[in-house]
Amino acid sequence: MEGFIEWLTPFYEALSTALGSFLDPKKRIYFPYLISALILSLLYLRFANKATRSLSFFQYLKYLFSSKIWAHPSALVDYKFLLFNSLVKVLLITPYLLAHTAFAYVVVQSWEAAIGIKDTILWSPSAINISYTILFLVLSDFSRFLLHYALHKVPFLWEFHKVHHAAEVLTPLTLYRVHPIEFFLFRLRSLLVFGLITGSFFFWFRTGIEPLSVLKIHAGIFIFNLIGANLRHSHIPISFGNVLERFFISPSQHQIHHSVEAQHYDKNFGSIFSIWDGLFGSLFISQANKKIAFGIEKEEQTKFNNFWQSLYMPFKNILNKIK
Numbered sequence: 001m002e003g004f005i006e007w008l009t010p011f012y013e014a015l016s017t018a019l020g021s022f023l024d025p026k027k028r029i030y031f032p033y034l035i036s037a038l039i040l041s042l043l044y045l046r047f048a049n050k051a052t053r054s055l056s057f058f059q060y061l062k063y064l065f066s067s068k069i070w071a072h073p074s075a076l077v078d079y080k081f082l083l084f085n086s087l088v089k090v091l092l093i094t095p096y097l098l099a100h101t102a103f104a105y106v107v108v109q110s111w112e113a114a115i116g117i118k119d120t121i122l123w124s125p126s127a128i129n130i131s132y133t134i135l136f137l138v139l140s141d142f143s144r145f146l147l148h149y150a151l152h153k154v155p156f157l158w159e160f161h162k163v164h165h166a167a168e169v170l171t172p173l174t175l176y177r178v179h180p181i182e183f184f185l186f187r188l189r190s191l192l193v194f195g196l197i198t199g200s201f202f203f204w205f206r207t208g209i210e211p212l213s214v215l216k217i218h219a220g221i222f223i224f225n226l227i228g229a230n231l232r233h234s235h236i237p238i239s240f241g242n243v244l245e246r247f248f249i250s251p252s253q254h255q256i257h258h259s260v261e262a263q264h265y266d267k268n269f270g271s272i273f274s275i276w277d278g279l280f281g282s283l284f285i286s287q288a289n290k291k292i293a294f295g296i297e298k299e300e301q302t303k304f305n306n307f308w309q310s311l312y313m314p315f316k317n318i319l320n321k322i323k
Contacts, residue, residue: 013090014083014084014086014087014089014090015083015086017086017089017090018082018083018086021082021086022034025214025215025216025217025222026216026217028172028175028225028229028230029172029173029175029230030225032226033225033226033229033230034172034230036226036227036228037172037228037229037230037231037234038064040227040228040231040236040238041060041064041231041234041236042057042060042064044236044238045060045063045064045236046060048238048288064236068169069169069170069171069235070171072168072169073305073306074166074167074168074169075167075169075171075173075174077167077177077304077305077306077307077310078167078171078173078174078176078177079173080307081163081176081177081178081307081310082173082176082177084180084307085176085178085180085183088180088183092187099191100191100194100195103191103192103194103195103199104194104195104198104199104202105199106195106199107195107196107198107199107200107203108199108202108203110199111199111200111203111204112203118203118204120204120205120206120207121204121205123205125207128201128205128207128209129209129210129211129212130212131201132197132198132201132209132210132211133211133212133218133219133220134220135197136193136197136211136218137218137220137221137272138273139193139196139197140190140193141270141271141272141273141276142273142276143189143192143193144186144189144271145269145270145271145273145276145277147185147186147189148269148270148271149269149280149282151182151185152266152269153266155321156318156321157182157185159313159314159317159318160179160181160182160314161179161182162296162300162304162313162314163177163178163179163182163304163310163313163314164177164178164179164182165258165295165296166295166296166300166301166304166305166310167233167258167294167295168294168295168301169235169294170233170234170235170255170258170294171233171234172230172233172234173233174233175232175233179310179311179314180311181314220272224272228251231251232249232251232254232255233254233258234251234255235255236251237251237252237255237286237288237290237291237292238250238251238252239251239252239253239286239287239288240252240253242285245274245285245286246274246275246278246283246285247273247274247275248272248273248274249268249270249271249272249273249274249277250286252286252288253268253270253274253284253285253286254268255286255292255294256268256284256286256292257269258292258294258295259292259293259294260293260294260295260296260297261292261293263284264284264292266282267282267283267284268282268283268284269282303317
């Protein structure tokens, strides 16, 4: 009996991790972020969308929490991926955390091997932490853009990223609809960015580094999550307008990224900043209140209709192309 309980432990921890995401400020689905997204949605429906201005509060809620979206077969796949990737995370979390510290140490050693031990740059702790906060936010976002760009442009990587784009409806939990291979790649990206920046700052300043934070998370990420990041995966097309969307990715722009329309293919890869899309020629400014259908090509869509298909189909497609 003890062996059976021990075998179940990772699954229990995975469920706890998944549900705990709603209580963890480091997760985008932390409940205050979801509440702020709800408030922004209600404001949009009441004041920005002519078609919904006259609806009652109950009708707003019915629109936002429609069973056609939240109980859609595609949404059910999202929920299963949240649980499955939580299990993957439970199994890998300890070596993952150790790797962060280890790689930062390797970066420090690499600097020392390349140029020797240098005199410490004398900046105030505030200047160091502010610089670290800004640089980390910008470089982390750029690295996320580059990986996302590669997931679309490199054929075998696209096979894995299709799992995410096969979502036919979008909810905040669609964020977690990613194949374990893509999940690993983004974790590896995070490890590399953290190690390079943190290790480099420690080498040059030889002091403890703390980014500006709110609830112990990066202040920039906190603000990003609080001002509607969850609406990126939703049916609420909030636009930032022609000017701001050239600098920041709006919920509407990310919904365009999920569009099945040919004109929207490979557009708006950015997470926070849209300047990268501007530089790479992939920027697409949103159009107010335009309805968008989500998913991938019809002949491919049927291959990703359930959770298990979504897990093995990328490997099958790659093998078929190799043959």
